[in-house]
Amino acid sequence: MLKQEEGSQAVAHAVAMCRPEVICAYPISPQTHIVEGLSDRVRRGDLSPCEFVSVESEFAAMSVAIGASAAGARAYTATASQGLLYMAEALYNASGLGLPIVMTVANRAIGAPINIWNDHSDSMSQRDSGWIQLYAESNQEALDLHVQAFKLAEELSLPVMVCVDGFILTHAFERVDLPAQEQVDAFLPAFEPRQMLDPADPVTIGAMVGPEAYFEVKYLMHAKQLDALDRIPRIASEFEEAFGRSSGGLVRGYRTEDAETIVVALGSVLGTIEDVVDELREQGVKIGALGIKCFRPYPLDEVRAALARAGRVIVLEKAWAIGVGGIVGQNVRLALSGLPVSVHDVIAGLGGRPITKRSLRALFADALADRLGPLSFLDLKRDVVERELERQTAGGRPGPHAENILKELGVVAARSH
Amino acid sequence: MPHQQIKFYQAGSFVAGNRLLPPEERSVQARMDRSNSLTSGHRACQGCGEALGARYVLDAAMRATEGKLIAANATGCLEVFSTPYPESSWRLPWIHSLFGNAPAVGTGVAAALRAKGREDVRVIAQGGDGGTVDIGFACLSGLFERGDDVLYVCYDNEAYMNTGVQRSGATPPAARTSTTKPVGPEPGNAFGQGKNVPLIAMAHEIPYVATATVAELRDLEYKVERAMEIRGPRYIHVFVPCPFGWGSASRDTIRLARLVKETGLFPVFEAVNGEVVGVSKIRRPVPVEEYLKLQRRYAHLFGDDPRDDVIARLQELADRNIRRFGLLTDAPESAGLPGHAGDAADAPPAGVEGESNLMRMLAETHRGAQ
Amino acid sequence: MRIHGRGGQGVVTAAELLSVAAFNEGRHAQAFPSFGSERTGAPVVSFCRIDDRPIRAHEPISEPDALIVQDPTLLHQVDLFGGLRSDGFVLINTSRSLADLGIAEFFEGHHSERVLRVPATDIAREHLGRPLPNAVLLGGFAAMTRAVSLDAVAGAIRERFPGALGDRNVNAARNAFEYVDA
Numbered sequence: 001m002l003k004q005e006e007g008s009q010a011v012a013h014a015v016a017m018c019r020p021e022v023i024c025a026y027p028i029s030p031q032t033h034i035v036e037g038l039s040d041r042v043r044r045g046d047l048s049p050c051e052f053v054s055v056e057s058e059f060a061a062m063s064v065a066i067g068a069s070a071a072g073a074r075a076y077t078a079t080a081s082q083g084l085l086y087m088a089e090a091l092y093n094a095s096g097l098g099l100p101i102v103m104t105v106a107n108r109a110i111g112a113p114i115n116i117w118n119d120h121s122d123s124m125s126q127r128d129s130g131w132i133q134l135y136a137e138s139n140q141e142a143l144d145l146h147v148q149a150f151k152l153a154e155e156l157s158l159p160v161m162v163c164v165d166g167f168i169l170t171h172a173f174e175r176v177d178l179p180a181q182e183q184v185d186a187f188l189p190a191f192e193p194r195q196m197l198d199p200a201d202p203v204t205i206g207a208m209v210g211p212e213a214y215f216e217v218k219y220l221m222h223a224k225q226l227d228a229l230d231r232i233p234r235i236a237s238e239f240e241e242a243f244g245r246s247s248g249g250l251v252r253g254y255r256t257e258d259a260e261t262i263v264v265a266l267g268s269v270l271g272t273i274e275d276v277v278d279e280l281r282e283q284g285v286k287i288g289a290l291g292i293k294c295f296r297p298y299p300l301d302e303v304r305a306a307l308a309r310a311g312r313v314i315v316l317e318k319a320w321a322i323g324v325g326g327i328v329g330q331n332v333r334l335a336l337s338g339l340p341v342s343v344h345d346v347i348a349g350l351g352g353r354p355i356t357k358r359s360l361r362a363l364f365a366d367a368l369a370d371r372l373g374p375l376s377f378l379d380l381k382r383d384v385v386e387r388e389l390e391r392q393t394a395g396g397r398p399g400p401h402a403e404n405i406l407k408e409l410g411v412v413a414a415r416s417h
Numbered sequence: 418m419p420h421q422q423i424k425f426y427q428a429g430s431f432v433a434g435n436r437l438l439p440p441e442e443r444s445v446q447a448r449m450d451r452s453n454s455l456t457s458g459h460r461a462c463q464g465c466g467e468a469l470g471a472r473y474v475l476d477a478a479m480r481a482t483e484g485k486l487i488a489a490n491a492t493g494c495l496e497v498f499s500t501p502y503p504e505s506s507w508r509l510p511w512i513h514s515l516f517g518n519a520p521a522v523g524t525g526v527a528a529a530l531r532a533k534g535r536e537d538v539r540v541i542a543q544g545g546d547g548g549t550v551d552i553g554f555a556c557l558s559g560l561f562e563r564g565d566d567v568l569y570v571c572y573d574n575e576a577y578m579n580t581g582v583q584r585s586g587a588t589p590p591a592a593r594t595s596t597t598k599p600v601g602p603e604p605g606n607a608f609g610q611g612k613n614v615p616l617i618a619m620a621h622e623i624p625y626v627a628t629a630t631v632a633e634l635r636d637l638e639y640k641v642e643r644a645m646e647i648r649g650p651r652y653i654h655v656f657v658p659c660p661f662g663w664g665s666a667s668r669d670t671i672r673l674a675r676l677v678k679e680t681g682l683f684p685v686f687e688a689v690n691g692e693v694v695g696v697s698k699i700r701r702p703v704p705v706e707e708y709l710k711l712q713r714r715y716a717h718l719f720g721d722d723p724r725d726d727v728i729a730r731l732q733e734l735a736d737r738n739i740r741r742f743g744l745l746t747d748a749p750e751s752a753g754l755p756g757h758a759g760d761a762a763d764a765p766p767a768g769v770e771g772e773s774n775l776m777r778m779l780a781e782t783h784r785g786a787q
Numbered sequence: 788m789r790i791h792g793r794g795g796q797g798v799v800t801a802a803e804l805l806s807v808a809a810f811n812e813g814r815h816a817q818a819f820p821s822f823g824s825e826r827t828g829a830p831v832v833s834f835c836r837i838d839d840r841p842i843r844a845h846e847p848i849s850e851p852d853a854l855i856v857q858d859p860t861l862l863h864q865v866d867l868f869g870g871l872r873s874d875g876f877v878l879i880n881t882s883r884s885l886a887d888l889g890i891a892e893f894f895e896g897h898h899s900e901r902v903l904r905v906p907a908t909d910i911a912r913e914h915l916g917r918p919l920p921n922a923v924l925l926g927g928f929a930a931m932t933r934a935v936s937l938d939a940v941a942g943a944i945r946e947r948f949p950g951a952l953g954d955r956n957v958n959a960a961r962n963a964f965e966y967v968d969a
Contacts, residue, residue, distance in 0.1 A: 004810035006803070021532035022525060051528035055521065056559035063518035063556065067489060067525020070512050073532055075525070093514050138843070168845045172819040173806045175841075197487045197510035197526060199538055204505035206490075206513035208497050271843030356846045 001178045007139040007169040010176045011078075011104055011162075012037030014146040016047045017184040018102075020076040021191075022068035024053040024061045028083040029116050030166035031106035035078055058083035062090035062101075069099040070205055072196035074150065076101070080166055081108035084122045088129070091159075095130025095221065097206060100153035100191070102146065103131075106166040107267065107318075109351040113402040117352020118166045120266065124319035124327050130221050132160040132228055133296040134248065135266040139174040144247035147179070148235050151188050155231060156224050165268040167352070179243055187242050225297040232294050250299035252291045253306050255281060259288030261367060262310040264303075264332055266292050269316065269348075269355050276360045285368065292328065303335040312342050314367050316360075316378070318349045325375045348378035384408050445477045445638050452479035452508060454486075459506035460498040464667025466657030466674060467495050467572040470631045471543065474570050474655065477638040479509060481645035482539045487526050488512070491519035491544025491553055494579045495572060517552035519544045520560040523567040531566075539645060540566065546573040546587035550614050554586075557614075561621035561650045568644050568651045571614065574659035582662040586612050589682070590734070591727050592714045594662075599717035608730060615688075618652040622691040625651040629685060631658070632674035636697060640687065656683050664713025676708040681735035684742040699744045705732045788835050788876075788934075789848050790921075791867050792857030795827040797921030800947070801855070802833035805925055807943035808935040809837040817842045830865050837934055853932050855924050856880060857907070859888055874898045876932050878967075880920045882906035903931050905963050914959035915952075926960030930967035937964045 005013075011034050015023075023042065025035035041047035051068075055061045061077045068075040079087065084105055094101050105123045109115040123133060134149060136142035142164040149160040164170055195203055209217055229250065236249040254274050256262055263273050270291045280287045290306050292299070307313050313336070315329040324330070326345030333343050344367060349355040359379050366372045388404055445451055454475035461468035479486050490496045490513045499506040500513065514522045523542030530538050542560075544553055549571035560567055576594045577583040584594040584606055591605040599605050618626045624647045629637040637655060644651040658665060658673040665673055677683040678697060682705060685697035706728060709715040718724045739745055788805070792798035799820040806818035814837055821832035834848045849869070853876035856867055871877065873896060881904050885891040894902050905927040907920035914923075925940045940960055945953040 002810075004807045004816060022528045024525070024528075049532045049534070051532045053524060053528050053563070053565075055524075056555055056562075059518065060521040060524075060556050060559055063514060063521030064525035064528065066514050066518070067512070067522035067527075068529040068532075069525070070522075071487065071526040071529035071533075073525075073529030075529075089515055090518060097514070165845070168819070172817060172845070173803045174817050175810055175815055197512055199485045199487065199510055202508060202510045204500055204507050204511050206496075207500035207502040207505060208513075209502040213502055268845040272846050275844045354847045354849075356849060357844065358849070 001180070003176055003178055004173055005139075005176055005178075006033065007142055007164065007172050007174065008033030008106075009037050010139050010143045010174075010178070011146060011164065011170070012041070013178055014143040015076055015102075015104075016041050017179065017181055018076075018147060018150045018188055019047070019074065019185075020050060020102075021073035022051045022053065022065065022075045024055050024064040024068075024075070024077045026055050026058050026061045026079070026083060028058070028080050028108075029106075030108060030118075030170045031078045031080045031083070031104065033170060034104055034106070038076075058087040059090055062087040062094060062103075065101045065103075066090060066094050066097065066099055069094070069101050069193075070097065070197050072191070072193045072198070074154075074191040075099075076103065078104035078106065080106040081110055081116075081122045084126060085110065088126060091126055091129040091131060093206075094159045096217070098157040098194070098221075098224075099159060100150075100157055100193075101159040102149045102153055103159065103161050104146070105161050105163045106170045107163050108166040113351075115351040116166075118168050118318070119350045119352065120163070120318040121350070123161060123163045126161070127296050127327070130158070130225075131296065132156075132158055132225070132232075132294070133163060134160065134294050135163045135292065136165075136169065137268055137270040137291055137293075139169055139172065140176050140245070141247045142169055143176055143178070144239065144243070144245070147184055147188060148239050148248050150191075152228065152231060152235055154191055155235075156228055157194050158221075158224050158228065163267065168268045177243075177245065183242060187239065228294075228297050229299055248293055250292075250294045251302045251306055252293060254289040254291070256288035256290060256306055256310070258286055259310055260286040261288075261312045261314065261364070262307055263287070263289045263314045263316055263364070264292060264307070264328065265289065265316045266295060266328065267318070269318070272355060272357060273316065273360060276357050276364065279357075279361070280364060285364075287364065287368075295328070295331075298331055298335075300331075300335045303332060304339075307332070307336055307341060308339055310341060312344070312367060314344045314346055314364070314372070316346045316348050316355070316363075318347075320345070320347045329375075343374070344372045345375045346372075346378050347376070353379060381409075444635055445480050446473060446634065448480075451476045452484060454479050454488075454507065454509045455499060456506050456508050458504070460501060461494070462659075462661050462667070464658075464660040464665075464670040465494075465498075466631045466659060466670050467545065467574060468498070469634075469670070470572050470637065470655040470657045471495055471570075473631070473634050473637050474543070474641050474653070475509065475541070477641035478539070478541055478568065478645055481642045482537075484509075485538040486510075487530075487538060487540050489514070489519050489522040489526060489540065489542040491542075491548030492516035492579075493545040493548050494574075495543065495545065497579055516548055518556050519548060519553055520556040520567065520569055523569065524560055524563070524565045527566045536566075539568070541568045541570060543570040543572065545578070546571060546575060547577045547579075547585045549573075550586040550612055554614075558617075558621065561618060561623050561652070564623075564649050566648050566650070568641075568653065570641075571652070571654045572657045573654055574657050574662060576659075576662050578659050578662040586610075587614075589731075591718060591724075591731060593717060594714070604717045604724065604727070605715070615652065615654045615686075618654075619688045619691045619693075621650070623650045623652060624648075624690055626654075626688040627652075627686070628654045628656070628683070630656040630674040630678055630683065632671050632678065633685065633697065636685070643687075662714070664716070665711055669711050673708065673711060676703060676711070679703045680705045680708045681739040681744050682708060682731070684738045684744060686742055693742070696742050696744060698746045699739065700746075702745065705735050788837075788853040788855070788928075788932075789851040790833045790835070790855040790857060791861055791865060792831055792855075792921070793827075793861070794829045794831050796831070796857050797919055798831040798857060799833045801857070801921035801925060802835040804922065804940070804943040804947060805835045805928070805935065806837070807946060808925070808929075808939035809835075811942050812935060812939045814839060815842050821847070830861055832865075851875060853928070853934070854878070855928055857920050857924060859883070862888055862890055868893060874901060876928075877902045878924060878927050878931055879904045880907040880924060882909060901931075903927070903967055905966050907963060910959050910962050910966070914955050914962065922956040923959045923963045926963035927967040929960075930964040937961060
């Protein structure tokens with residue numbers, strides 16, 4: 001059924017149709033609308049049996065999900081930003097215990113300075129937590145990925161994070177095709193845990209493992225992630241067969257066949273990039289885009305195959321390893337090692353700074369004219385940064401950066417645009 | 418007459434006379450069909466109070482639930498000594514997740530069971546004092562306020578023993594730990610710090626809060642069984658001596674647990690819906706020195722340079738507990754106790770000497786009076 | 788199109804309703820807010836794109852074809868007309884003239900028939916008993932741009948606000964439609 005709906009409500013719809021038995025939630029923007037929608041369904045009895053637990057922190061949210069999943073229930077939670085960091089310890093625990101929890105991350109920047117707007121700093125910071133990470137580029141895909149995520153998580157016995165750009169997707173009204181409950185039921189069988197806490201068959205979960213076996217346990221997690229590289233495309237094609245539309249998978253190329261320049265990105269910015277690619281194609285520029293849909297496990301072979309024939313790769317990413325450079329860029333370089341491809345990291349959209357077609361046109365023009373270095377920052381206000389650096393070099397007490405810069409910009413409070 | 422009336426001199430424990438009792442009155446531990454939830458072969462130290470407390474708690478809870486019990490355990494000694502992979506001493510479904518989240522994991526298990534319509538299966542969450550009063554405190558408070566159907570048990574040995582005896586929020590004043598050494602003008606842990614989680618639990622107005630020690634094991638069993646009769650969040654705080662961390666003899670574990678109650682330093686009581694309904698009276702009052710001098714963590718208070726002043730301050734704390742909780746048999750009922758129900762405090766469930774009836778029977782009477 | 792107003796005036800809801808109206812007419816639409824943590828009374832912006840093809844871009848609208856200004860007191864606080872082309876549509880909620888508002892100069896050289904005013908707050912008071920101009924302005928917007936029909940706007944309003952409240956909002960929107968149309 002087609003519906004014009006907010007992204008968060010579309011996700012809530014999808015999650016509810018997956019029949020989670022335990023949902024735990026702690027409020028943090030921009031994730032709140034999703035769990036509000038789920039709370040309504042549980043209270044009305046539309047989603048039953050299901051326990052909705054309002055916890056006192058994200059750490060508790062993930063911990064409740066751990067307990068519920070270990071007891072054999074399909075468990076779901078959602079978070080963002082600081083919340084994801086606050087549950088970091090429990091994230092590693094959930095993956096280490098092999099619990100198939102599904103979580104939405106409504107991607108948001110990390111403070112300080114505190115910022116509620118979108119970028120990928122949060123999920124990227126947990127890329128090595130042992131969770132599978134899927135990135136949605138539209139609300140339709142956000143919806144679809146949740147249905148696939150439960151299946152994937154339960155087949156592998158691994159937790160899955162569905163990353164949805166905060167505000168840009170979660171708060172956007174877009175057309176979505178809502179599947180019917182019977183369709184989802186047919187696609188996603190009831191959860192049958194591999195092991196669970198059951199008095200009829202007592203097991204010890206979470207034992208202390210010493211040097212003699214820890215390595216092997218961790219290797220098995222790695223092996224499961226590699227297994228996911230086979231399962232994710234298979235589940236995506238099963239999904240396409242059942243629902244009649246393509247969503248998810250490992251990577252998706254757009255006009256990459258003969259492309260000499262390929263722009264790599266994750267999430268909602270892909271659509272904006274594709275619009276600009278179309279413009280440039282009309283001008284005869286051989287440019288394409290590659291969306292990385294699954295960042296963990298990292299589809300090294302697929303990325304390599306998609307980019308191998310491009311001379312130039314621009315990696316546009318909404319997070320970076322401060323003091324190093326791009327995170328996705330490092331992974332792309334790894335995939336392209338030994339190939340004569342120049343890779344350009346472009347950090348963009350941090351803290352919600354809009355990534356506009358206008359800026360992308362200028363960026364791609366620079367790239368096509370070989371003016372782009374290995375690491376650049378899209379729409380960074382260089383003059384502001386340089387004046388602040390000068391102030392520091394001049395000595396004295398420079399004061400807090402954020403406040404100085406806001407003074408410099410003449411704004412009293414941060415505005416979104 | 419099926420059995421002989423006997424006097425129990427080993428106050429509280431009733432262990433001495435177990436064999437002489439009719440089977441239904443025997444302690445859970447004395448029964449052939451006890452579950453051995455924490456079975457032998459684990460790696461706890463000799464004289465470990467926590468191992469003893471956990472075994473009694475879980476066996477009693479298993480009996481109360483007819484074996485339908487799941488346990489969530491915080492990181493700590495109990496977790497480490499019981500599950501050195503690939504071995505496990507647990508004979509019930511058991512999960513360890515993290516140090517600070519055992520209450521929340523318990524909530525998750527309980528939520529799953531409710532969603533699955535398996536409310537016949539009950540949940541216990543447990544941890545040491547560090548996992549309870551410090552790092553797990555937020556999760557514990559959340560569990561209490563939400564009313565989740567979990568019994569949380571804290572095994573309090575008054576410091577972080579697993580990591581080498583560092584101070585916790587449950588470490589008593591003057592006690593030596595690795596981070597509160599007897600150096601400087603104020604030796605040992607500071608006065609005026611720490612928190613009383615049983616009273617904090619009562620402030621949440623949860624249905625059941627109790628304290629117990631491993632010296633009064635029948636009382637502990639009774640409290641666990643009583644807790645399992647109730648739905649919602651319940652809290653039992655068990656005092657468990659640690660020979661390693663306290664510098665006490667392994668053989669003195671029970672003795673210390675008895676003395677801590679007899680001095681008044683650790684009041685043993687029960688509270689229902691935020692009101693104290695029963696206290697375990699002091700049978701033979703003892704000065705705090707008798708308790709302190711058995712432990713090297715207080716050695717700096719004795720010896721060549723005795724700190725009678727510090728001992729006097731500790732005695733004051735004990736005396737305050739005695740007044741506050743009405744711990745002496747002839748003491749008037751306390752007026753200053755938080756949430757104290759003066760009219761219901763006359764039926765102490767434990768520590769009653771010379772009575773042939775059991776605590777459970779007392780409790781029956783007591784419940785009947787409510 | 789872009790909508791400017793203040794927190795509490797239904798700025799975000801207006802964009803959402805417009806997207807639903809376009810969707811109900813079988814078109815593709817995307818509505819989103821300015822993603823702020825703004826409180827009641829603070830300047831708020833929302834956006835709506837309508838297209839016959841699927842909308843892939845996820846960028847704020849910097850060059851709008853049409854603007855709705857829900858609160859004329861924002862005129863000197865916010866860059867309301869940023870990126871507006873000279874043939875862009877502007878619908879301002881006011882009963883005063885452009886000169887009175889002090890913005891007549893700005894629209895010199897602008898297609899004057901595309902700068903319209905509607906006393907939406909007054910209309911809202913009359914129909915709803917509350918100064919909530921958002922749905923009213925959508926009626927005016929439909930008349931001004933013909934980007935969506937009044938029926939589609941009415942349908943979107945009724946979906947969101949069932950019952951008498953929806954009816955009153957629809958009547959108010961119709962009133963504004965007729966005001967602008969005349």
